[in-house]
Amino acid sequence: MPQSLLPDAHCHLDSIPQFQKGGGKDGKAAYDAAFCAGLASKMLLITSGYSHESNIANSVLSQQYKNVYCCLGISPQHAQQYSHESLLHGKWEDFIKKRKGAKLVAIGEVGLDYKWGKTEEEKTRQKACFLRMIGLSSKMGLPLVIHSRDAESACLDTLQSEGAKKFMMHCFGGSAEEAKRAIGLGGIISIPPIRSKERKKVIKEAGIENLVVETDAPYIGKLPTDASKSISMVAEHLGIGEARAAEAALENTKKFFSIG
Ligand SMILES: [Zn+2]
Incomplete structure (x- = not known):
C-alpha cells in the first residue's frame, strides 16, 4: 500500500x-464508476454501515474496491426503532457474523445518541443494542467504532464496564477531558473537518499518536477527500507539517483497523 x-x-x-x-437518493442517476475507482485508488476508505440495509451495501462496496474496508453495525438512531425481539434475534446479527x-x-x-434518543424506552433500546454489539466485537475479535x-460519558461508562479496550470515537464531539478518558481506556479519537474551540483542545490533548481523521461523508464532509481538511486542522493545532500529520493519520488508521 503506497504511503x-x-x-x-x-x-x-x-x-x-x-x-x-x-441513482442518487433524489432519484437522479449519479452513479459514476470512474469517479469511484479513482477515489478508491488514491484513498484508504473505511465505509461504515448503520442499519441492516446499509451493512449489506457497504459490505458489497468493500469487496468491489481494493482500498475500501467496511465496518458493520447498527447505529443508536436505528437501534431505537428496533423492537426488543428483533434486537435479540435480528437477521442483521447473522449477516455481520457471516460477513x-x-x-x-x-x-x-x-453507541448511544441522546440527541435522538430522548425517552427512556429509546435509551433502553439503544443501550441493549450497544451491549449486543460490544459482545459481538469481542466474540469476533474486532475493534469498535x-x-x-450528547452521550460521551455514558458511552465511555459502558465501554469501561464491558471491558472494551479497542475503540475509535467517531466524529468526536466531547470535551478534552472526555478525550483524555477515552484514550486512557484504550480508545483513539477521530477528527471530522469541523473547527471548534473544544476540538482544538481535544486535538492537543490527544496528540498525533492518538488521532485519526474522517469525513462522515456525505453527512459532514461532502466527499472522503475532505479528510484533507481534517489533516490541515490537526497539523495547524499541533504545529507540525501537513505531510507528517497525513502520514501519522494513515499509519494510525492502518494500525487501528489491522490493515496490512
Ligand atoms: Zn457516520
Whole structure:
C-alpha cells in the first residue's frame, strides 16, 4: 500500500450519490464508476454501515474496491426503532457474523445518541443494542467504532464496564477531558473537518499518536477527500507539517483497523 494514500477513517460510501448504482437518493442517476475507482485508488476508505440495509451495501462496496474496508453495525438512531425481539434475534446479527466475503475491519457504528434518543424506552433500546454489539466485537475479535452524541460519558461508562479496550470515537464531539478518558481506556479519537474551540483542545490533548481523521461523508464532509481538511486542522493545532500529520493519520488508521 503506497504511503501517500489519503485516509478517511469513517465515511458512508453507500450514501454518496456517485456510489449508488440505482441513482442518487433524489432519484437522479449519479452513479459514476470512474469517479469511484479513482477515489478508491488514491484513498484508504473505511465505509461504515448503520442499519441492516446499509451493512449489506457497504459490505458489497468493500469487496468491489481494493482500498475500501467496511465496518458493520447498527447505529443508536436505528437501534431505537428496533423492537426488543428483533434486537435479540435480528437477521442483521447473522449477516455481520457471516460477513459474506466483506473486508470487515470493525463493528460500527454503534453507541448511544441522546440527541435522538430522548425517552427512556429509546435509551433502553439503544443501550441493549450497544451491549449486543460490544459482545459481538469481542466474540469476533474486532475493534469498535463508536457513535456518541450528547452521550460521551455514558458511552465511555459502558465501554469501561464491558471491558472494551479497542475503540475509535467517531466524529468526536466531547470535551478534552472526555478525550483524555477515552484514550486512557484504550480508545483513539477521530477528527471530522469541523473547527471548534473544544476540538482544538481535544486535538492537543490527544496528540498525533492518538488521532485519526474522517469525513462522515456525505453527512459532514461532502466527499472522503475532505479528510484533507481534517489533516490541515490537526497539523495547524499541533504545529507540525501537513505531510507528517497525513502520514501519522494513515499509519494510525492502518494500525487501528489491522490493515496490512
Ligand atoms: Zn457516520
